[in-house]
Amino acid sequence: MDFAPTPEMDLLRSEVRAFLETNLPWEYGVGLPPRFDELGDEVAFGRGWQAQLAAAGWVGVTWPAAYGGRGLGPVANFVVQEELARARAPELVGRIGINLAGPTLLAHGTDEQKTRWLPRILPAEELWCQLFSEPEAGSDLASVRTTARRSAGGWVLEGTKVWTSYAQFADFGICLARSDPDAARHRGLSFFVVDMHAPGVDVRPLVQLTGEAEFNEVHLDEVHIPGGHLVGEEGQGWTVASSTLSHERGVNPRQLVIHLQHLDELMRTAAVTGAFDDTRLRRRLAQAYVEVRLFQLHNWRSLSRLERGLEPGPEGSLLKLYWSEMSKRLHALALDVLGPAAPLWHGAADNPGDGSWQRAWLYYQASSIFAGTNEIQRNVIGERVLGLPRERS
Ligand SMILES: Cc1cc2nc3c(=O)[nH]c(=O)nc-3n(C[C@H](O)[C@H](O)[C@H](O)COP(=O)(O)OP(=O)(O)OC[C@H]3O[C@@H](n4cnc5c(N)ncnc54)[C@H](O)[C@@H]3O)c2cc1C
DSSP states (O other), rough: OSSSHHHHHHHHHHHHHHHHHHHOSOOTOOOOOOOOOSHHHHHHHHHHHHHHHHHTTOTTTSGGGGGTOOOOOHHHHHHHHHHHHHHTTOOOTTTTTTIHHHHHHHHHHHHHHHHHHHGGGGTTOOOOEEEBBBBTTTSSSGGGGEEEEETTEEEEEEEEESTTGGGOSEEEEEEESSSSSSSSSGGGEEEEETTTTTTTTTEEEOOTTTSOOOHHHHHHHHHHEEEEEESSSSTHHHHHHHHHHHTTSSSSSSHHHHHHHHHHHHHHHHHHTGGSSSHHHHHHHHHOOOHHHHHHHHHHHHHHHHHOOOOOTTTTHHHHHHHHHHHHHHHHHHHHHGGGGOOOOOOOOOEEEETHHHHHHHHHHHGGTTTHHHHHHHHIIIISSSOOOOOOO
């Protein structure tokens, strides 16, 4: 694939950049997003910002125009995501709706479901969460135990979900539940939309390493689900959920730009702290530079697949594995560059970055777990890319 930008993509890039230069709530290229002590305040800010972006058509550019998108292709989306990250815009608060729930509904929802839910996703009028993982079902998602039994006019859900990001702010959740306990594991599952404000939904925040509580435990206690909230056919939940998961591992333009920014900042910090004078650290800094560049090439390879109309495929696992390991190495290096300041936190004196490196180190520990653990990615690569013998089930 030829990666030289086309005139259309150059135009798109200059349009989105012009919008950001005029509308960003901080000075373009200089300022940073506001820092919030409360996650609720950050989410409220994020909703306003996403609404503003959506009104100008810069959210969900690959979605059909009928639901607020522009009907553009993967390269256009890559360009818009790159520009947003370059402007240091925060990650979109409605990303689970935009990246996971929306595309799943587009592929498997009825017209009524699409009309009801899709138009409110892009402007962050309604936020979504993903109710897949359970205490006994993470990597092995087909083991979900949450039950769905038929009742008058619909279904009743009973069970516990865990690690549900942003559930405390969500209006709806996409949920995998067992509707037929007698069927074979994958065949007994159905896919539902849960109203997170319905009676019986109890959300309990879980505090993470960073001290923030982005994810939650969600208890579903006799939650009534109207019949119209079943997505796909009864018993087809595994197929529908697989299509959701396929959207978790595509290209990653945001992380690409962020890691280029991290690297740039780290090089400058290393010059200040004197880390460049340490031969071993200097070598690792050079290695980090090479790794981020390789991540760019991995992204471009995946992007060329998408642009040709192909799915990310098992090679998507290579990208996820690569970026998460790269990121953890880069942040470990950052703490070594900080030297004696490494154990300090936000507000401490003589702490380059004012705690942002330490927070990022803690945050990126999760990158080898979320969206499928790295062991699972290695299994996929071994079996489906390298053709090694399959794991015993
Ligand atoms: C920050 C964050 C946000 C998340 N947000 C959400 C969310 O919004 N919604 C949601 O549904 N889930 C979410 N998750 C959950 C995430 O998808 C799971 O944590 C992940 O799938 C792993 O499942 P588990 O935690 O149950 O670990 P387990 O599956 O119990 O795995 C435990 C360990 O065993 C290893 N292991 C398991 N099976 C194999 C195997 N076959 N071969 C080799 N090793 C294996 C794993 O790699 C891991 O190291 C989130 C997780 C994190 C960290």
